[in-house]
Amino acid sequence: MSNLDPSEIFRIEAAELLEQIEQGLLDLEHRLDDRSLIDAVFRALHTLKGSGAMFGFDALAAFTHHCETAFDRVRKGLAPATPELVAAVLAARDHMRALVEDQFGEDPEEERILLDQLQRAVTGGAASQEPAAVAVAPVAIQAAPTAPADATTWRLKIVLPENAMINGTNPLTLLDELRELGDCQVKADRSRIPPLEHLVPTELYLSWDVILKTTHSRAEIEDVFIFVMDEMTLEMEEVTGAVAPVADASQASNVTVLPVPQAPVAVAETVPERAVPEIVPSQADVARQEAAADTRLRRKTESVRVPAERLDELMDRVGELVIAQSRLSQIAAGSMDVQLRTVSEEMERLCSELRITMMVLRMVPVATLFDRYRRLVHDLQRDTGKHIELMTDGESTEMDKTVIERLADPLVHLVRNAADHGLEPEADRVAAGKPGTGRITLSARQVGGEVIVTVSDDGRGINRDRVRAKAEAVGLIQPGQELSDSELLQLIFQPGFSTAAQVTNLSGRGVGMDVVKKTIESLHGTIDVSSKLGEGSTVSLRIPLTLAIIDGLLVRVGQGCYVIPLPAVEECLELSLEEDFRSRGRSFLSLRGSLVPFIRLRELFATGTQPDPFQKVVVVSTGNERVGLVVDQIIGDHQTVIKSMSKLHDDVTTFTGATILGDGSVALILDVANLVAVGQQQEAQLRAIA
Incomplete structure (x- = not known):
């Protein structure tokens, strides 16, 4: 049985959702009219809000609700997707991450600034005619809007699984979301409630009949049930002509009419508190939400989440087994016992297969590393004022998870260095006959037991004269000392070495490249540098696949x-x-x-x-x-x-x-x-x- 704290389980899920949000926003920035990306970001925000509220992250749920509402307006065509909106939600995403890490660390002033930025992005900078579009209380239920004359009427039969509530689904929340879509009549069917002696308090016996008059599409109605769709029964029928009541409360004693609220009212006022069972967060609930989201969004292969330290421990055991098997082989080689030799050969085969399997378990694609730098390049464009395009190649190349984690910081320094030192300003690039947008390329390929990760740019290249002059000035080499081109370029990795004219928030202190060298050496890797003046530079990192x-x-x-x-x-x-x-x-x-x-x-x-x-x-x-x-x-x-x-x-x-x-x-x-x-x-x- 897992002894993980429910809050830690949520933080793991939240990290994945925040990553989905960030990647979706970065893609949307280049394809603002892509409806699938808008829907994907909206659903990730919706999941983050719901899961946060369930696990007690109320500040996160309340703040995320504003971003969800803004994207809901975009989905409905009430506001356009703009670069300003993407930038605003990216900044809000960083605040969400801070709220995930510190459950009670909300900063009202920072949230106000972010929400103002979000409001301006949604309204195009003008005064909002609908202030509730963004700043709406996350725990309130809005009054049902009056349906237009051309609205479609739907009859719905909603039957949730009996374990819905214990898995974290609140039926009242789903009904409230239906009410937000239009004129809604809800009637609860109590026919499945068993006698008191057979009633299980944590199980759900109610079902609902709903008549909904709305301008929203069938797909948008189904989106309300996106995370329970695979486990529930939902019958939808478009109704034409006069709408007959679903059931008559005076004729059916087992049917309860739930009135549509005429004004915003808290959930606790809609249903007596004792009618809402306590929602117990569980690992099963997190697994269910992840499975539903993955099925809807990416159709991922089913997987089991295992803490990294358990894999490390298992790798240590496999290593000890390999050593023991080696000793057995040596003993068998000096023995005339045929059975001992047979067992030794079988053990050698099994150990080899187990070792390979264990290595595969620890391998993750380099794409998980490269995706982090899309946001970095997005921010570098703002800091440097340059137009930068990030290209990636070989994302499917796999490396040990430990190696990838230790490569993250060195690649940050290399990408920042390429953006600040390597790429020229747009005017200089155009004057040199280059495209105005600079290009940074991250690539990876496997060669034997190594992976070669390269960071290249199409910028100005490394000025050897400046490197030599700086190296002589700081005493790294003697004046006039003969060096090969490779040795000269390797000087940029010396501690404190920098050719920057002034110190900025990006570079100039000569620390970054030194960090790169030390980290790669600690990974038993090597660094190669090549550069052509006026054409760009390439830094190649040769890293072993694994360190175990x-x-x-x-x-x-x-x-x-x-x-x-x-x-x-x-x-x-x-x-x-x-x-x-x-x-x-x-x-x-x-x-x-x-x-x-x-x-x-x-x-x-x-x-x-x-x-x-x-x-x-x-x-x-x-x-x-x-x-x-x-x-x-x-x-x-x-x-x-x-x-x-x-x-x-x-x-x-x-x-x-x-x-x-x-x-x-x-x-x-x-x-x-x-x-x-x-x-x-x-x-x-x-x-x-x-």
């Missing part, structure tokens, strides 16, 4: 074993003793016409052992750079459960972690990016000497 279990190549150097991440391995070669002697002093390997520098790990790790007669070279790469690692023996593939290094080893850059082998010994995991950098430096030094 990886496929590795187990090698031996001296008496120690090490793991090389398998996605970084290109090929393995044999290095004979004669070739080893010939290469001393230059440490280059001729590989299909190109020279590849290599590092003797035995010397780097100072093992103090003699090399094996026939050493092996493992060629690894990051991006376009390659280096060979000379090892004594290649043992084979190894499912590597990554264990973090202690804080005492923070300054050890050659290794990214450790793993436990089948015999209980520890093998260190090599940091390929760092070793490639060492190899490239070695190559540069040898070329300088030559």
Whole structure:
């Protein structure tokens, strides 16, 4: 049984609804006449209001009601969808999120400003002729409007499921929404009420017959029941000619007439308080609302919500199982027992399948990350005064949820940097023959066990002269020091480095890019930068798919074993003793016409052992750079459960972690990016000497 607090359950649902609202508004900004988007935003607002009221978030429900009413006017054609309305509801959405996080943290002054902005957006900036259109009390029931002569008359039979009230549905609220649509006559049918000894207080036995005269369409009437439609019975019949009463109260003692209120009246005045059963929030209610909303809006695949920490715990257990299976395989390999070997092979197969399944459970599409930056770009347009278009590619690429969460902040800095530094003002772009609207592109693609996430723009590009001048001024490099283009561009990630002429609320302090570098390095990833002056820049982040279990190549150097991440391995070669002697002093390997520098790990790790007669070279790469690692023996593939290094080893850059082998010994995991950098430096030094 779940021990989650109902408020926390609601906050989880509210976060999803607020995300739907934001994405819908950002889409609507570009397609203001798209009725489906208007309806989607309205329904999300409606759900948020109803769920908030049910879980005791009264301030949120009251505030959300104003936005819902504004969008209802748009749905009914009483007001147009405008960029001003989208901006107003986006600002209101941020306030809703604050109310979700702090249930009792309403700010009357801030709400007044937001509601004034919303009122102006709905009325086009003019004085509102219908002030109640936005500022209407959320708990009041409006008097039924007089139906026009051309209104349609509908006869409805409403039968809700018996568990409707315990699942959070208030029938009176549904009837009140029907009354808001037009002239409405409601009669309650009590024929299903059982004898007192068989009555269950939490079950609903009433049904209703309704005659509704309205100008609204059938679909709009059905929208009232959108979240209970799949569980109820709703019969609708269009009536022509004279309308006969649904039932006569004087002839049927089991029918109760509910009068239509003639003036706004509180719910408590319509029905005695004892007639309204206590609504008990439950997890089942949240699940029901989510299922109904998903079915209506996106037809999602059914899913079960599981806390992330439980997945992390399960991943730890799978990792321990992989280690135990490795030990079993080692024991079976030294045994002549055929049955033991059979069981070991079966365990290896099952562990491999379980590991893959577990990895898939933690994978989420990159689209969940990219969608966050649509709002960021929307706000950056306002802050910079530039017209910016955000393009995305590869949204279906999947990554570990933990990795995606840690990538969120670095990408914020990269997008802001592209908007502020990369893209030129509109006048400069037009003068350079470019479109006035700048473009920022986010893309992702999987390459082996890595995902490459790129942030590119079509702006002015990076001015190398300014970068060099700034680096010399702050002492990062010596005047006139020779640097490759890649090394020069990497200087922008140094702490405190910025080429901005002045500090603004977007940039200028030299902090953002430093944060990017530190975060990517903590993810065992690398950063590549390319730029063409006048054409734009691209920053590529190479990130491992997961940080939990990886496929590795187990090698031996001296008496120690090490793991090389398998996605970084290109090929393995044999290095004979004669070739080893010939290469001393230059440490280059001729590989299909190109020279590849290599590092003797035995010397780097100072093992103090003699090399094996026939050493092996493992060629690894990051991006376009390659280096060979000379090892004594290649043992084979190894499912590597990554264990973090202690804080005492923070300054050890050659290794990214450790793993436990089948015999209980520890093998260190090599940091390929760092070793490639060492190899490239070695190559540069040898070329300088030559």
